[in-house]
Each structure stands twice: as structure tokens, then as C-alpha cells.
Amino acid sequence: MFTDHGQKKTAVSQIAMLALFIIGLILASVVTVSTNKIRLTDPIPLFQSGLSVSLPKGRAWQSPYKWQFDPETNRFETLAGIRMGNKIDTMAHWTYALAAGDLSASQRLQNKLGPDPGNITEKGTITVGSLDFAWAQLSTSGRSPDTIIAAASLPSNRSLTLTIEAIAQPKVATDLFNKLIQSAKYTAPENVRQGEQFISQIRESGLHRLLLTDLGPSLDSIYRISQPEDAKLKNIRGFSVMSFDYESQQPTATVTGQGMMSISMEKGSLSEHHEFRFADSLESFSWRSQYQNGADRRPGQTALELKDFNQLTLTYLSGPRRLQGKQTELTLSPATLPELFLTSAARFLLDSQYDRIMLEILTTQGWIAPAQLSQIPPVELPTDDHPDISYGIAVDFTHGNGTPLRFYYNNDKDLILQQQLMPDTVTWIKADRKELLENVTPNQAETIRQILKPVTKI
Known part of the structure; x- marks a missing residue:
């Protein structure tokens, strides 16, 4: 009885295996036909x-x-x-x-x-x-x-x-x-070639001229998030401060610069701090960054070193374990611009012969973010603070991961506000030092004072 049951079980197994084999052949033939x-x-x-x-x-x-x-x-x-x-x-x-x-x-x-x-x-x-x-x-x-x-x-x-x-x-x-x-x-694409020409013009005129046009003689910028009427955005607060200074090394008259920037945005836990030293022609730079956002459990720290205009070495000093200590060599395109200079490049576009260009924006993580910068018509914004918008620049990233940006200028082409479309629109407006220091934590205030401390400008 036991033996008969085993033989029947074996026969059933063989039939099942044969059926599976036939099904496999059918599937294989379907795949082969569909690929042929x-x-x-x-x-x-x-x-x-x-x-x-x-x-x-x-x-x-x-x-x-x-x-x-x-x-x-x-x-x-x-x-x-x-x-x-x-x-x-x-x-x-x-x-x-x-x-x-x-x-x-x-x-x-x-x-x-x-x-x-x-x-x-x-x-x-x-x-x-x-x-x-x-x-x-x-x-x-x-x-x-x-x-x-x-x-x-x-x-x-x-x-x-x-x-x-x-x-x-x-x-x-x-x-x-x-x-x-x-x-x-x-x-x-023509706008890629135009982007390369645009960056070449910036290199030839020098970053100090680019920053002077955008930031004015102080070479400082201070922005805070405007408190919107939208209840969903009421709890979002933040600030952005940036300062640059230069020195001319005689007798070669080589101009070098350094800059610091800090960004903090609550509700999202975004914080960034940058230190940037560079040749005025952007032939070389040394860029150190610390950053953290709500998606990261540990803060990241990177070092980017540029030589010979396009040879970049990226080192992950800290951050996700899979990246710690990793070093990458990149050969940048002639249309590459560090993200710290994006607002200044947008202002430069207003005075250029171009309506639309493509740039490759280099982020602090060493990512290349292709972006289209284009002049757009002025808009009427629902605010009484800045009704005199005369010019606009749109920044749209091609990879779909970047936040679209809008920069708006008055009749004198002074940048008066920025918008991040996230998809809820977050608006950053110009602020003064006193106002900002009164509305941040003591640690943030000390960071702001360090960045905006008096320096000798040229």
C-alpha cells in the first residue's frame, strides 16, 4: 500500500514537471516571437x-x-x-x-x-x-x-x-x-551652445563684476521667507545670507575671491553652509559644504576642488555610509556653473543678448543639474510690498528633481524676490540685517554675523 502510494506520487510529480516544462517552452516561444x-x-x-x-x-x-x-x-x-x-x-x-x-x-x-x-x-x-x-x-x-x-x-x-x-x-x-x-x-541644441558662450563671457569679465552687478557694492545678500496667507505654509520660516570679498595680488593683478553662504529653512529641516574660494576667471575653486535636510539622518559634508577650468575632484567627507570617503573625478562641460552663483547668472542674463540658455548647475553634492534659464514677462504678484516688478527670469531643471525657480526684478533690475515652486510656492523677499537677527535663534544669529561681518571690498 505504501509502495503503491509512492509510485502514484512519483507519477504525479513527473506529470507536473512535464507540464511546467511545456509551459516554459510556450513562454520561451512567446518571448522569442515577440523579440524577433x-x-x-x-x-x-x-x-x-x-x-x-x-x-x-x-x-x-x-x-x-x-x-x-x-x-x-x-x-x-x-x-x-x-x-x-x-x-x-x-x-x-x-x-x-x-x-x-x-x-x-x-x-x-x-x-x-x-x-x-x-x-x-x-x-x-x-x-x-x-x-x-x-x-x-x-x-x-x-x-x-x-x-x-x-x-x-x-x-x-x-x-x-x-x-x-x-x-x-x-x-x-x-x-x-x-x-x-x-x-x-x-x-x-542652440541654447546649449549659447550657455557655453554665456559662461565664457562671465569668465572673461570676472566673477567680481558678475557679483557687483547682482549684489551691489556691499557684495552681500539677505533674504527671508515671506509669511504667506496660505495656511499650509504658515509654519515655513527661513533665511538665506551670502557675502563675498576679493583681493588683487600685485603685480600680476590676479583677482581671487572668497564667499560664505548659509541657508536655513524650517519645516523641511533644510540647512546649508558653504565656504567658497575661487579665481576670478573661475579657472579654479575650493568649495566646502555642510548640508542636511529632512530626508537625511546624518549631515553631509563635501569638498569640491576645480583645476584647469573643468577638472573637478569631488570628495564625500561625511554623510550616507555608502558615500563616505568616496572620491569622484568629473570633467565638466564649458556651460557649468556652481549653484552659489545661480542668482547672479540670472541677473547677468537680463543684460545679455540671450532670451534662453541651458546651463549645467553644479550642486554641493557634486550633482550636475541641467537647467534652462529664460527671460519671462513680468507678473503681478498678490502682495503690496513689491508691486513694481518689471523683469523675470525662470529656472527650470530638465531632470525633474530640481525645484523650479523664479526671480523677479524692479525697473532698475534689482532682484526683489525669489520664488520656489515646490509645488506650493515659497517666496523669499529681501530683508535687512537687524530684522533678520531679531527673528532667528542665537546660533543662527552668530552664523549670520560671521558671514556678514565687515570686510574690505574692491
Whole structure:
């Protein structure tokens, strides 16, 4: 009786295993058919980059079908994959990288492959429109994927990479690659070139002139959050103070500067403190920052050192454990500007020949935040304090993570208020030292006094 039951149990198990095997074959055939009959999405544009690509689509393909930004690597990515169980069986992956160095397509490909790429079965180059790709195909066995990688160099030290992976399906990998590589379209945007020219003009005239135009002879700025009527924002308080000074080293007349800035915003626990020393041409700088916001359990501290205009070394001195002690080398584009000078750059745009430019804003965390700066019409704001707005500048970040900013100026082009659209609008207005010191904690007051202490201006 016991033996018969065991034989029946074995037979049932074998039938179940056979059924699972047949189901697996059916699923595999569905996947193979869907990848052999590849259909592509409409172009997926990356905002204000001049770039669009496509991805495979269909019943088996899974994808958000949009670009996503990783600030820690300064890369935009979009991908699609076919999942078999808990593993990706086939994948198509586009990467658009910022601050990626001044390299050729073949050099970028070699960096992507690494020192020991494995079995390269074929390699070559292909031109698609204005893009020149270097590519290589790697063949593997077993459950490792067959891989094709293609890399192209774009202006402003940017790069585009396509990676195809297909487990045990080299023909699928080849078919995917041939279709997807042809979907890449790139036209260098005019406002990026204009952004590079804009920063070049700032370097030539010197940061001291930029700051004098924006801040006036004192080279100080003091702002506080205006208390809004909106009850949701009643508890938000904060201040921003900044001060710069310069010295001229004779006889070379090299102008160097230093600045300090502190930002504090309650209800969100945002606090930042910056110390910045720089050459007037922005050829080099040394930037130390401490920052903390409500999302971080521990404060962060970074050191950024720039040499030769675009060679940046970023060191994470403290912060999240995954980043502590990490050091990264970046080659910045000619359109890069440290975030401390964003308000001054916005003011400079009012006197320039440009209506709209693209800049790459360098944040204290070493993130590159592409931003469009554009002149906008004046607006009527619901406040009696500053009714004479004559000019406006909008700052919109392309990666979707940055807070849109608005700067508003009077008829003399003096900045009178700033707005953060978060999505609730937070308005910062000019404040005086006495008013600010009367409405902060003793520790904050001491920080403010240190930043705004009298210094010799030139």
C-alpha cells in the first residue's frame, strides 16, 4: 500500500514537471516571437537635450518608457526588459551621461568594456545621423547574456551608450541592436551652445563684476521667507545670507575671491553652509559644504576642488555610509556653473543678448543639474510690498528633481524676490540685517554675523 502510494506520487510529480516544462517552452516561444518581431516605441525625447531614442514594446516588454535621472552618477537612463521568473532575460538600455570627459567614441567603448571584456566576437563603427558609434559584441555561454555595447561622444563632454543583453539568444541581441541604434536622433541644441558662450563671457569679465552687478557694492545678500496667507505654509520660516570679498595680488593683478553662504529653512529641516574660494576667471575653486535636510539622518559634508577650468575632484567627507570617503573625478562641460552663483547668472542674463540658455548647475553634492534659464514677462504678484516688478527670469531643471525657480526684478533690475515652486510656492523677499537677527535663534544669529561681518571690498 505504501509502495503503491509512492509510485502514484512519483507519477504525479513527473506529470507536473512535464507540464511546467511545456509551459516554459510556450513562454520561451512567446518571448522569442515577440523579440524577433520587434516593434519600437515612438521617439522618447530627453527634454532640452536634442536627443531622442526608442525602446522595444509589446506584450512581453516591461518599461516605464521615460528617461530617469540618477544624480549620484549624473546619468539619464531609459530601458526595457523581458522578465523570465525573477531574472531579466532580454534587456535594452540607453544611457545619457553628463560630465563624461572629452573622449572619442572608441575610448568610451573601451572604458565601458573594461580591462577584461571577455570574448569579443565582432566590433566596428556605425554612423546614425550626426552620431558616430563604436560598438562591440560579446558572446557568452550558459545563462550569461550575449551583449552588444555601443558608445558615442556628444558635445559638452556628454556621452550616449546603448547596451543590449539577451541570454542564449545572440540573434535576438543582434536584431535588437540593429533596430534600436537606428532610432537614435540627435541635434545639438542652440541654447546649449549659447550657455557655453554665456559662461565664457562671465569668465572673461570676472566673477567680481558678475557679483557687483547682482549684489551691489556691499557684495552681500539677505533674504527671508515671506509669511504667506496660505495656511499650509504658515509654519515655513527661513533665511538665506551670502557675502563675498576679493583681493588683487600685485603685480600680476590676479583677482581671487572668497564667499560664505548659509541657508536655513524650517519645516523641511533644510540647512546649508558653504565656504567658497575661487579665481576670478573661475579657472579654479575650493568649495566646502555642510548640508542636511529632512530626508537625511546624518549631515553631509563635501569638498569640491576645480583645476584647469573643468577638472573637478569631488570628495564625500561625511554623510550616507555608502558615500563616505568616496572620491569622484568629473570633467565638466564649458556651460557649468556652481549653484552659489545661480542668482547672479540670472541677473547677468537680463543684460545679455540671450532670451534662453541651458546651463549645467553644479550642486554641493557634486550633482550636475541641467537647467534652462529664460527671460519671462513680468507678473503681478498678490502682495503690496513689491508691486513694481518689471523683469523675470525662470529656472527650470530638465531632470525633474530640481525645484523650479523664479526671480523677479524692479525697473532698475534689482532682484526683489525669489520664488520656489515646490509645488506650493515659497517666496523669499529681501530683508535687512537687524530684522533678520531679531527673528532667528542665537546660533543662527552668530552664523549670520560671521558671514556678514565687515570686510574690505574692491
